[in-house]
Amino acid sequence: MQVTREMFNEVMAPNYNPAGFIPVRGQGSRVWDQNGDEYIDFAGGIAVNVLGHCHPELVAALKEQGEKLWHLSNVFTNEPALRLAKKLTDATFAERVYFANSGAEANEAALKLARRYALDNFGEQKDQIISFKQGFHGRTFFTVTVGGQAAYSDGFGPKPGAVEHVDYNDLDALKAIISDRTCAVMMEPLQGEGGIISPTDEFVKGVRALCDQHNALLIFDEVQSGVGRTGELYAYMGLGVTPDILTTAKALGGGFPIGAMLTTAKIAESLKVGTHGSTYGGNPLACAVAERALDIVNTREVLDDVKRKEQVFRDGFAAINDKYHVFEEVRGKGLLLGGALNKDYQGRAREFLVAATEQKLMCLVAGANVVRFAPALNISDEDIKEGLARFERAVERVVNG
Structure with a gap:
């Protein structure tokens, strides 16, 4: 069967508008399409491919587990899930883990747990959930309602109630609305989709x-x-603040779908048997890959190198901006960075993305005014340098029309 980009329009629901080429192979931070053209990946599958494409140790973990056990259902537990949960609790504030398949599902579980915990401990009047405008928490109806972007949640009928939004980084606005009726405040400790906004x-x-x-x-x-x-x-x-519940997905599986909700033993007690569940959550394949990804990432060597590479990227963007004057600022932390466009280029982030693709560079946007970068944490300096050169050519194309 010959597969073409045109086939997408014939067989897929039209809620995406993918690029005109089809990637078929990846290695590290390089990707090749059907024609053999090579791209540098500064997108990381939207911050998912934490160790790039086809990392040999992740491939080995998947192959090894694939020969043992694929799926059981939660009538049983399994070794990879227990090992991963133990490593997550050892490495964080958390004492209990719930596994799901995605970030949206992990957030759905967190929100349901918060409501149930409030009901168990304070009564049914404590049901208000507060989150932040321009926040993003997934695409289920509950999570998209809690997310602070009406464009994603409007048009699907009545929304879940007792959900309210205030501006991010506006403490007074939160003070004005929070009360003893509030069961939870949900926030990204670095807003992603909303424009790569760090909290003060x-x-x-x-x-x-x-x-x-x-x-x-x-x-x-x-x-x-x-x-x-x-x-x-x-x-x-890095913020000196510990949450009560934390959700994790995307990079956790290094590209294999998995999500998790982490919390304390006391709070987790409200998820009694039967209160919540997932057919695939804690799947042995996903947990085996995620365990290996976590082992590799959670080392001082890798984490410190992320901070070093952040500076390499920032220096590169500054040099490009000195020439072409398109960014008002570069936001973010580590390898989640956003070039916020200045007043001359407002609303044109997608043009930069398209131009970058033409120069064989994969990047992202975060809204209409921010070009977003979320490469693999182990991207080589050589690939950063080459990717920045390609991005500079893309910027030049946009600037010169």
Whole structure:
């Protein structure tokens, strides 16, 4: 069967508009399409391919587990899931883990747990969930409602209730709305889709204090910021603030679908048998790959190198910007970076993405005004240099029309 990009329009639902080429093979931070053209990957599958494409140790873990056990259902447990859960609890504040298949599912579990915990401990009147405008927490109806972008949640009928939004980094706005009725505050410790926005120190510590004051759980959505992305295993570790619930996915499986919700033993008690579940959650294949990815990433060597590479990228963007004057600032932390376009290029982020693709570079956008980069944490200096050269040519094309 000959597979072409045109086939997408014939057989797939039209909710995506993928690039005109079809990638067929990847190695490290390089990708090849059907024609054999080579691309450098600064997108990382949207912060997923934490160790690049086809990392030999992840491939080996998948092959090894693939010869043993694929699926059981949660009538049974399995060794890879237990090992991964033990390593996650050893490495974080958490004492209990719930496995799912995606970030949205991990967030769905976190929100359901927060509501159930409040009901068990304080009564049914404590049901308000507060999150932040331009936040993103997934595409299930509950998570998209909690996410602060109406464009994603409108048009599907009545939304889940008792969900309210305030501006990110506006502590006074949160103070005005939080109360003893609040069961949870959900936030990204580094907003991704919303434009690569870091929290101020005052804000993130203030959110924690307000949650404590009102017996509300603090949920950190670390689906995009977790597993080494910021140069810490999880972003909360660099902020001096510990959440009550943390969600992780994307990079956790290094490209194999998996999500997890992490919390304390006390809070987890509200997920009694039968309250929540997932057919595939804790799948042996996914957990085996994720365990290996976690082992590799959670080393000082890899995490420190993320911080070094951040500076390499920032220096490269600064040099490009000195020539072409397109960015107002470069935001973000570690290897989750966003070039925020200045007033002359407002609304044109996608043009930069398209131009980059033409120069054989894969990158992302975060809204209409930010070009987003989330490469593999182990991307080589050589690939960074070549990718930046390609990006410079793309910028030149946009600037010169």
